[in-house]
Amino acid sequence: xxxxxxQEAVKIADELGEVVFVGALAVSHYSNYRTTKDIDLATAAxxxxxxxxxxxxxxxxxxxxxxxxxxxxxxxxxYTRDVGGIPVTWILDNAVQVRLGKNKEIRVMCLEGLILxxxxxxxxxxxxxxxxxLTHRGGNIDWxxxxxxxxxxxxxxxxxxxxxxxx
Amino acid sequence: xxxxxxxxxxxxxxxxxxxxxxxxxxxxxxxSRAYRILSKLREAGxxxxxxxxxxxxxxxxxxxxxxxSDLLPSLxxxxxxxxxxxxxxxxxxxxxxxxxxxxxxxxxxxYEITKLQSPHLFFIYVxxxxxxxxxxxxxxxSEGTKGRVVIIPRIGEFRNEIQRVYLDCIxxxxxxxxxxIAIEILHxxxxxxxxxxxxxxxxxxxxxxxxxxxxxTRSGQDS
Numbered sequence: 001x002x003x004x005x006x007q008e009a010v011k012i013a014d015e016l017g018e019v020v021f022v023g024a025l026a027v028s029h030y031s032n033y034r035t036t037k038d039i040d041l042a043t044a045a046x047x048x049x050x051x052x053x054x055x056x057x058x059x060x061x062x063x064x065x066x067x068x069x070x071x072x073x074x075x076x077x078x079y080t081r082d083v084g085g086i087p088v089t090w091i092l093d094n095a096v097q098v099r100l101g102k103n104k105e106i107r108v109m110c111l112e113g114l115i116l117x118x119x120x121x122x123x124x125x126x127x128x129x130x131x132x133x134l135t136h137r138g139g140n141i142d143w144x145x146x147x148x149x150x151x152x153x154x155x156x157x158x159x160x161x162x163x164x165x166x167x
Numbered sequence: 168x169x170x171x172x173x174x175x176x177x178x179x180x181x182x183x184x185x186x187x188x189x190x191x192x193x194x195x196x197x198x199s200r201a202y203r204i205l206s207k208l209r210e211a212g213x214x215x216x217x218x219x220x221x222x223x224x225x226x227x228x229x230x231x232x233x234x235x236s237d238l239l240p241s242l243x244x245x246x247x248x249x250x251x252x253x254x255x256x257x258x259x260x261x262x263x264x265x266x267x268x269x270x271x272x273x274x275x276x277x278y279e280i281t282k283l284q285s286p287h288l289f290f291i292y293v294x295x296x297x298x299x300x301x302x303x304x305x306x307x308x309s310e311g312t313k314g315r316v317v318i319i320p321r322i323g324e325f326r327n328e329i330q331r332v333y334l335d336c337i338x339x340x341x342x343x344x345x346x347x348i349a350i351e352i353l354h355x356x357x358x359x360x361x362x363x364x365x366x367x368x369x370x371x372x373x374x375x376x377x378x379x380x381x382x383x384t385r386s387g388q389d390s
Contacts, residue, residue, distance in 0.1 A: 005285075034274065034284045034342050036377050060380075075380040124182070124226060124370050128341030131184040131223070164185045164221035 005035060006100050008074050012039065013106045015055050019043045020095040022083050022117065026108040027129045029098055031136040038075040042088045042109070047078055083109070084117035086149050094145065111137055112146040119158060131165065134158075138166025168243070170235045174207055178229055188220050211235075212242030212338075226340030230364055234337070237362050240323025241331075241338035249296065251303045252314030259308070260289040263316040266302050269293040270325060272335045277346035280329070281353055283377055284345060290317045290335075292325070329357040337364040348374040 005028075009021055023040030027033055047066070056071030067077050082088060095107040109117070111133070118130040141162060146155055179194055180186060192201040205222060208214035213228040227238055253259050260275070271279075274286035293299040299318045300310065308316065325331050329350065336347035348366050351358060352374065 032287065034287045036284050036345070036373075038377060038380060069380065073380070075376070122182075124344050124367060125342055125373075127182055127184055127226075131341070134184065160187075161183075161185045164187075164217055165223075 005037065005039065005074075006106075008070065008072060009039060009106045010100055010104045011072070012041065012070060012076065016041075016043065018045075018092065020091050020107045020109055022079065022091065022109040022114065023077075024125075024129070026114050027118075027133060029096075029108045030111055030114070031132050033129070033132050038077065039070075040077045040079065040083075042079045042083055042091045044080070044088055044092055047080055083113070084120040086113050086117055090149060110145070111140060112142055113149065115141065115158065116146065116150050116154065119154065130161075134162045134165045136166075138162035168211065168239060170211055170232075170239065171207075172232055174204060174211075175232050177204055177208060177213075177224070180224070182224075182226060182229060185217060185221055185223055188222070211239065212246040225338070226344060227338045228340075230337060234362065234364065237334055238338040241335045244292065244319040244322045245335075245339060247296070248290070248317050248319050249300055249310060250312055250314040251300070251308040251310050251316040251318070253306070253308045255313065255315065257315075259315050262306065263289055263291070263303065263308075266306055267291055267293060267299055267316075267318070269299070269318075270321070270328070270331075272319075272332050273339055273343060273346075276332050277336055277343070277350065280332070281346060281349035281378075282381060283349040283374065284342060288315055288317050290319055292321045293318050294321055296320045327357065327359070329354050330359055330362070333358055333364075334362070344370060345374050345377075349378060352378060 005025055009025055013019055019041045021039065021041050024035035025039055028035050052068055057068045060067035060069055060075060067075060070076050079088060083091060091109055091113055094110045094113060096110050097105055098108050099105050115130065115133055118126045118133065143155065150158070176194060177191065180190060188201055188205065191205060192198045195201045195204060205214055208228065209216065213225050214222050216222045227242070230238065253262065270292040271290065272292060273290040274288050278284065278286040296318055303316065304310070308314070333347055333350045336343040336350065344366065347364055348371055351363070
């Protein structure tokens with residue numbers, strides 16, 4: 001993970017409590033890769049806008065309330081219902097704890113959820129991220145866990161891609 | 168090397184992480200023609216075989232055909248890329264900068280001029296690839312597939328450095344497309360107006376949003 005984004009993730013987790021990082025920050029946990037300077041996170045509770053404002057967050061100008069700027073000026077996108085059709089409750093239940101330095105921890109989306117979300121989104125960057133994830137971590141996928149959230153056709157497709165890229 | 172328009176038939180396959188030759192055969196309506204086209208795409212640098220029957224395509228394949236000739240020098244250079252690693256982290260890049268003389272492109276150069284995405288691979292154009300490789304090996308670098316230092320041979324035009332980085336980013340494809348978009352937004356006047364990539368609206372909007380966030384755009388608490 002990019003060091004400055006790691007620090008930002010730790011601060012956000014301290015400020016907001018139970019959050020799970022998804023998107024590029026999570027991708028770079030599984031495979032060191034390129035990231036833009038924005039953060040996507042999933043949180044179960046409805047967004048408490050007043051709490052965000054009190055903490056120094058400001059609304060992102062073009063957003064309808066899901067995108068904010070952190071007090072350090074980093075854009076943060078909040079997902080409160082689902083990420084690519086994967087329920088936030090499932091994401092929180094299956095999140096992976098990541099230790100950053102001494103005593104600092106954040107939670108990131110599990111590999112299976114991240115791969116499925118990228119596969120469903122299928123934008124240019126998602127396909128690049130998916131290729132990166134499956135090349136380097138395709139052999140680590142828990143297909144039983146994947147079966148909890150993916151359709152059988154999606155699993156077949158992902159198995160095929162994973163076999164081709166990860167070997 | 169000449170690229171023939173018939174190769175554009177491969178564009179109809181759609182953008183996916185990996186493809187099987189059967190998928191290309193359905194489009195070409197003949198397995199032998201599919202293999203011929205795949206062979207040409209590999210020769211150009213658009214395609215790479217990953218395992219028997221499977222291949223990947225660079226997203227630059229989906230650029231308009233009239234841009235392909237401008238992308239070819241970048242694609243040919245990338246096809247000859249050689250990867251080196253020592254510690255397999257950022258330290259390798261610092262050390263390689265001291266050892267090698269050349270023109271930096273893609274991740275690290277794009278980051279210098281756009282600040283959009285964190286860099287990962289250190290691509291550097293060198294005049295003599297073997298000599299550069301030996302210099303790295305003398306400093307205990309190993310050549311393989313996972314290193315972060317990537318030497319590529321100087322092929323094509325370098326008079327307009329920004330233009331070359333822009334074309335390299337389009338040719339490389341994937342996340343580098345975002346770099347190309349950012350270069351076009353931030354350095355529009357440095358680019359040849361006749362040589363431009365085609366980008367998806369959602370990618371352009373994402374880059375605009377990221378660059379806006381960098382410049383501290385915010386609406387305050389009243390929006």
